[in-house]
Amino acid sequence: MPKVTYIEASGTEHVVSVANGTTCRDAAMDNDIPGIDGDCGGACACATCHVFVDPAWLDRVGRAVEGEMEANLLQFVPDLSENSRLACQIDITDALDGLVLRLPASQH
Amino acid sequence: MSVSEIFSTDVSKIPLDEMDVSDPLLFQNDTIGEYFSRLRAEDPVHFTPKSRFGPYWSVTKFNDIVRVETDHKAFSSDAGIGGVAFGGIGVPTESSAMGGLEMFIAMDPPKHDIQRKVVSPIVAPSNLENLEPIIRERAAAILDSLPAGKVIDWVDLVSIELTTMTLATLFDFPWEERRKLTRWSDVVTASPGNGVDSWEQWQRELMECGMYFKELWNQRAGGEPRNDLISMLAGSPATANMPFPEFLGNIIQLIVGGNDTTRNSISGGVLALNENPAEYAKLMKDPGLIPNMVSEIIRWQTPINCMLRTAVQEADIGGKTIHKGDKVVMWYLSGNRDSEVIERADEFLIDRKNPRQHLSFGFGIHRCVGNRLAELQLRVIWEEIVKRFSKIEIVGKPVRTLHHIIHGFTRMPVVLHPR
């Protein structure tokens, strides 16, 4: 199974195995990783699964598309960055084995 | 047989097209739950052809509500075509001098987005860290001032007082006059005979509110940057030159947003714990459950029953075709009891898994910007309550608010039992 590393704002790392097709939000919730709330259940409706994609992975993961719901929601998160994504919109595939995601200090 | 039993309606016998869930009495006498259960089971996206607010759709299931919330291109919040308050808050817009009241909760993009971005940072978690010790200190002072063993009104002495204090802190509002904030918040949702005597009085009091804030704004504009909401609005290029109605609208939106809702969650939590003694016992045994419990209280209470949208293009929701111009009411109170999404939805469980998955704050671009502040207040007050009291005992029937949007209480007699 592909592995994903979540790094909390404090620097604490969590490496988890994620089945193909699972979203990075679900994987974080299933593994009780602190720092992701995922309030809407992964419906791209709350922006409480905000993550920063490691720049080395950004091209493979892709960016939020301007004008679509993910980008509409991301514009309001604190600390919005070039590599911000909503974890519920990232599906794990073999191509993302080794993905590194950093978590913001808080979700709003 | 009690009087209420003699007069009670058999909800299962009402013809479907006569099911009108906008009657404020159903919320005051707390029978609305039966109506929503039936709609969720038999007609989850329900059309009511005739009501005192005209024809409207009721969306009653969790996922359908999320669908409407996230399709802001089809479902507009714009005040010009209907806004978000079903039936309007206050006077019908056309006939009113307040008609121009503008708030970003009732705007569509792009204007909504610009204004929300200005207000959002002050209620973001990082900024709230600065606020927490002040809120805690004030919560402690309120609780320490309460007489033990005597019947008191929890709504007035605690719920209102605490939320008013927080708002005053947020606005850096003159301390001695803070109950003005409470009054203005009540006036916004009042109507003649229910909080005000006439629309004239309604308008006059909100104008006073506007002038008062305008004065504070003038004092703070151009001054040192400060961390209160008024200074932030006055200091940001996006809002510094707001026309007066928009300014007043934004202020009122923050007063109402932050007042009634949090107040009623504080009261609602006390009722829920009294009705569920096993949960109260869990809380006293493990106060570490408080953050979890706070989300559960907000789901359970659902301080805002519903929000309105107006369809601006045809859309399909739950197999029904919604036409352009149709009014669509999202009933959060019903969606929060949808057992297809929330396990054991009809039970109040303070240690529930995933308690944050509820509709009370809405979803999509209008999702409550003050949600973390609300949670903070509730967490702090409960942390301070359990330190002091073994029980807040409800000793008389709480009086519920007569309103189809605001879900709350006007009175709750309690006796405090010190630890």
Ligand code: HEM
């Ligand atoms: C338990 C307490 C609260 C509840 C249940 C609540 C509920 C809501 C709901 C349902 C919405 C509209 C969502 C939609 O249209 O989709 C909303 C929006 C809003 N709330 Fe709250 N609220 C609470 C506390 C607060 C507080 C403390 C503040 C202010 C400091 C606040 C300020 C706002 C504002 C400004 C909006 C408009 C957001 C936008 O349109 O982008 N609320 N709230």
Ligand code: FES
């Ligand atoms: S979980 Fe809500 S937007 Fe990702």
